[in-house]
Amino acid sequence: xxxxxxxxxxxxxxxxxxxxxxxxxxxxxxxxxxxxxxxxxxxxxxxxxxxxxxxxxxxxxxxxxxxxxxxxxxxxxxxxxxxxxxxxxxxxxxxxxxxxxxxxxxxxxxxxxxxxxxxxxxxxxxxxxxxxxxxxxxxxxxxxxxxxxxxxxxxxxxxxxxxxxxxxxxxxxxxxxxxxxxxxxxxxxxxxxxxxxxxxxxxxxxxxxxxxxxxxxxxxxxxxxxxxxxxxxxxxxxxxxxxxxxxxxxxxxxxxxxxxxxxxxxxxxxxxxxxxxxxxxxxxxxxxxxxxxxxxxxxxxxxxxxx
Amino acid sequence: xxxxxxxxxxxxxxxxxxxxxxxxxxxxxxxxxxxxxxxxxxxxxxxxxxxxxxxxxxxxxxxxxxxxxxxxxxxxxxxxxxxxxxxxxxxxxxxxxxxxxxxxxxxxxxxxxxxxxxxxxxxxxxxxxxxxxxxxxxxxxxxxxxxxxxxxxxxxxxxxxxxxxxxxxxxxxxxxxxxxxxxxxxxxxxxxxxxxxxxxxxxxxxxxxxxxxxxxxxxxxxxxxxxxxxxxxxxxxxxxxxxxxxxxxxxxxxxxxxxxxxxxxxxxxxxxxxxxxxxxxxxxxxxxxxxxxxxxxxxxxxxxxxxxxxxxxxxxxxxxxxxxxxxxxxxxxxxxxxxxxxxxxxxxxxxxxxxxxxxxxxxxxxxx
Numbered sequence: 001x002x003x004x005x006x007x008x009x010x011x012x013x014x015x016x017x018x019x020x021x022x023x024x025x026x027x028x029x030x031x032x033x034x035x036x037x038x039x040x041x042x043x044x045x046x047x048x049x050x051x052x053x054x055x056x057x058x059x060x061x062x063x064x065x066x067x068x069x070x071x072x073x074x075x076x077x078x079x080x081x082x083x084x085x086x087x088x089x090x091x092x093x094x095x096x097x098x099x100x101x102x103x104x105x106x107x108x109x110x111x112x113x114x115x116x117x118x119x120x121x122x123x124x125x126x127x128x129x130x131x132x133x134x135x136x137x138x139x140x141x142x143x144x145x146x147x148x149x150x151x152x153x154x155x156x157x158x159x160x161x162x163x164x165x166x167x168x169x170x171x172x173x174x175x176x177x178x179x180x181x182x183x184x185x186x187x188x189x190x191x192x193x194x195x196x197x198x199x200x201x202x203x204x205x206x207x208x209x210x211x212x213x214x215x216x217x218x219x220x221x222x223x224x225x226x227x228x229x230x231x232x233x234x235x236x237x238x239x240x241x242x243x244x245x246x247x248x249x250x251x252x253x254x255x256x257x258x259x260x261x262x263x264x265x266x267x268x269x270x271x272x273x274x275x276x277x278x279x280x281x282x283x284x285x286x287x288x289x290x291x292x293x294x295x296x297x298x299x300x301x302x303x304x305x306x307x
Numbered sequence: 308x309x310x311x312x313x314x315x316x317x318x319x320x321x322x323x324x325x326x327x328x329x330x331x332x333x334x335x336x337x338x339x340x341x342x343x344x345x346x347x348x349x350x351x352x353x354x355x356x357x358x359x360x361x362x363x364x365x366x367x368x369x370x371x372x373x374x375x376x377x378x379x380x381x382x383x384x385x386x387x388x389x390x391x392x393x394x395x396x397x398x399x400x401x402x403x404x405x406x407x408x409x410x411x412x413x414x415x416x417x418x419x420x421x422x423x424x425x426x427x428x429x430x431x432x433x434x435x436x437x438x439x440x441x442x443x444x445x446x447x448x449x450x451x452x453x454x455x456x457x458x459x460x461x462x463x464x465x466x467x468x469x470x471x472x473x474x475x476x477x478x479x480x481x482x483x484x485x486x487x488x489x490x491x492x493x494x495x496x497x498x499x500x501x502x503x504x505x506x507x508x509x510x511x512x513x514x515x516x517x518x519x520x521x522x523x524x525x526x527x528x529x530x531x532x533x534x535x536x537x538x539x540x541x542x543x544x545x546x547x548x549x550x551x552x553x554x555x556x557x558x559x560x561x562x563x564x565x566x567x568x569x570x571x572x573x574x575x576x577x578x579x580x581x582x583x584x585x586x587x588x589x590x591x592x593x594x595x596x597x598x599x600x601x602x603x604x605x606x607x608x609x610x611x612x613x614x615x616x617x618x619x620x621x622x623x624x625x626x627x628x629x630x631x632x633x634x635x636x637x638x639x640x641x642x643x644x645x646x647x648x649x650x651x652x653x654x655x656x657x658x659x660x661x662x663x664x665x666x667x668x669x670x671x672x673x674x675x
Contacts (some may be wrong), residue, residue, distance in 0.1 A: 037465070044401065053391070080650060080654060083661065084654040084657030084658055084661065085654075085656070085657040086650060086653040086654045086657065087653060089402075089463075090604055090649060090650075090653050091650060092650075092652070093404070093600060093601065093604065094601065094646045094647075094649045094650050095646070096597070097598075097601055097645065097646045098598050098642075098646035099643070100594065100646070101641075101642025101646065102639070102642075102643050103548070104637065104639045104642075105637045105639040105640065105642070105643050106637075109637055109640070110633070137344060150589035151558075154638075157480055173477070189440045191337055212394060216620060223456050226471070227468075227470075227471045228468075229326055230464070230467045230468060230471075231468075233467075234468065237461065237464060240330065250611065254544075269482075269483070271475045271476070272478035272479060273476055273480045275471070275472050275475045275476070278468045278471045278472050278475075279472060281468050282465060282468045282469070282472065285460055285464055285465055285468070286458065286460050286465075287462065289454075289458050289459045289460040289461070290458050306546065
């Protein structure tokens with residue numbers, strides 16, 4: 001039973017950053033500006049979580065300030081994409097490289113260290129233990145003993161799901177992607193919807209990064225997102241814009257990640273275990289393309305050879 | 308007016324238009340470079356150093372004397388091949404973001420062929436290891452290209468994911484079967500001498516691989532700009548439905564352009580082993596696949612601009628190393644800059660439109 005307990009508990013833990021980033025990416029998929037830079041936004045979030053955490057010595061300001069920074073950079077990114085009309089694919093790829101290079105740059109220039117940033121003053125996000133449920137095997141591991149961000153991401157799933165059914169803003173977001181003319185005729189602003197989607201996306205990616213760096217270990221290492229942003233991107237594409245699917249697929253990826261930790265090394269070498277989420281995503285992508293009748297969301301690649 | 312003079316007139320107009328276009332293009336690159344320069348100055352000043360002298364120190368490190376130029380050049384060779392490969396795929400509308408993984412695959416195949424085959428006559432052995440690298444990269448890229456062309460599997464995502472799978476697979480092999488028992492985990496044994504390019508300038512790392520790279524660059528330029536195959540690929544990239552309508556086999560264009568792109572990335576990885584490191588290890592690629600993607604995007608996937616940006620980035624990166632040695636500015640400066648430059652280059656038309664609109668609003672020109 002301990003095996004399953006550990007498996008489900010770490011599965012929920014790994015799902016959190018993937019699901020948060022994917023929920024962020026979902027809105028950008030609705031506005032047809034699917035952000036390929038989830039990975040870059042996440043690693044910045046992870047870095048600033050630890051940086052702010054070591055400066056303030058408490059986890060709550062670290063989470064909130066990183067969230068606000070994410071929102072600000074989302075605004076900048078949205079401006080670049082929607083107003084300056086930079087192709088979102090190009091901007092996203094640049095963001096990924098900036099994330100990998102920029103965090104290392106900041107790490108060396110601000111702290112003078114290579115590789116890992118950790119300090120005694122950094123406080124990791126506390127785990128919330130739910131009294132009675134926490135003692136039940138398996139179910140306890142699923143529902144209890146996680147960070148506030150884990151509960152937040154599932155709350156956001158429900159919130160987004162309800163918003164799809166009942167709110168105007170989701171229709172406006174989708175309209176700004178599918179029928180921008182219709183939206184502006186109806187008096188909505190396509191521009192503000194597109195920028196809002198990026199702000200939302202960056203905020204959640206920042207939280208996803210914080211969960212990675214402060215959720216478990218309270219340290220930052222170079223390249224610590226290691227492709228999780230791309231896995232989240234895969235989840236967004238698989239879900240074809242549907243929230244329930246998004247949550248389910250993120251859960252599958254998270255569980256694949258957890259399996260990598262739980263399965264003993266002599267059965268499965270660690271490298272193959274780490275490969276699991278990517279292999280699952282790739283196989284899923286192929287199956288999806290082969291079986292689906294409706295077209296999957298294409299990442300909007302630019303036509304390069306124009307001038 | 309005679310026909311001749313009319314023709315003359317027309318060619319004059321055509322010339323004027325092209326010269327205007329060239330001027331516009333030059334201005335665009337200049338704009339990007341100037342903003343890039345301003346960012347560099349700000350970043351260096353922020354670290355508390357005099358920007359201009361520090362940058363001159365950096366340039367001395369990259370281009371100061373023939374030895375330094377040769378070192379810079381040697382580092383740029385794999386990047387050059389990889390960038391050409393990525394540009395070629397982009398040109399035919401295949402967004403190959405798996406260059407990093409294909410570089411690792413090429414390096415791994417080269418290391419295996421360099422260790423276990425031979426020793427042979429050097430030229431033959433070098434040809435074998437390079438082809439092994441090319442084949443490894445080409446197989447992966449062509450496979451993903453096939454999935455895109457035939458089953459419609461989005462190549463952006465599949466190539467992205469393939470990076471991690473390939474790199475982890477390489478890591479598995481070098482910690483187990485291919486591991487050098489006398490060293491720390493994570494590297495192979497050194498390849499045999501006959502599979503290594505010789506240095507043509509002592510102690511610079513500049514090897515005869517440069518001839519191979521020049522030949523490849525010429526071949527890629529011809530393939531893309533002058534050959535029938537290249538024309539088909541370009542058509543496929545610009546408009547697949549048009550290409551299909553005029554009888555171009557879109558599927559085969561997609562698969563073959565990916566295969567060639569992967570082969571070039573594989574050769575880039577191969578050069579990392581056979582022209583510099585001499586063995587495979589878990590972080591041999593060090594992100595040059597990503598650099599190549601950015602460079603191909605900035606060069607708008609055209610061969611000559613891509614080559615130009617490879618040269619600029621190579622000097623930038625080498626200078627950043629030099630700057631790191633004389634100051635506390637990290638060498639990642641070059642990565643930050645290249646990411647900024649690509650956004651600036653892509654945002655330039657948008658910025659001008661915005662500035663124009665603001666001017667129209669606040670300083671309306673009469674009669675305009």
